Amino acid sequence: MPCKWGGEGQGQQQQPLPRLPPDIQYWAGVIMRNACRKDDSRGGIRQCANMMCGKWETYPREFAKCRRCRKAKYCGKECQSTAWSEGHRFWC
Template structure:
């Protein structure tokens, strides 16, 4: 018995753009016939609900059915055709599936993406793309986290500055203590005189006699010319 889908698949054949642009373009079928032939081929890949939802190998020269649902692998470009193995997949692509394989980007002359060697991106390529995407998302997450942390720090600093302004407190300039100490001056002569002055007796040994004012009075100069009197 003749497989009618093998005949219909021939009506999906389309010449390349290079052949059509040549000086003697080959004869081609009307676009309407090519379109409806492609629709028939895609419908041929539908699952058989009466047999538990299994599908037939899209290689029209094979005709093998799945023994259980989702046994065969789908074409990664159109997600319609299913194949029992890579050999049938490659054979079907060369025989005519490339003409009715409908990709999402509607690229008629582009490469198909079946996943077998030499005919599309491999699974390792997809894994590398997925890994790169995850790494980019991780870097973006870290950058966003750093931005939020910096924003919180700026908010805390701004709040502290506003609180200081409300309390009337002024920020101490840097090296303020160093400048104050550098402005102080010490008179060495007055310091030595104070150290060499006679010491007063302890309180228990004092009598009621008046103490000489010359002994009780010690003058210390603080560098500004003012005298401080002790006693």
């Protein structure tokens, strides 16, 4: 299921995602929740959840949350799509 911006598979029949073992899903979720945590020392802003981006919000709640998990926040459609195809979909 794509996040906020539509992402992959929009208008196409999507294949069911493979199920990962519960242990892997759990730890992937823990890692992502920690990565998406707001930084109170920076005024409550967050970093883009695309690990290759590194961009920080310029003000709190600037980035859009994934509509499915409501944890990951992305600076834009390109980062959301990249993160989704590189693994976010497996724990989201």
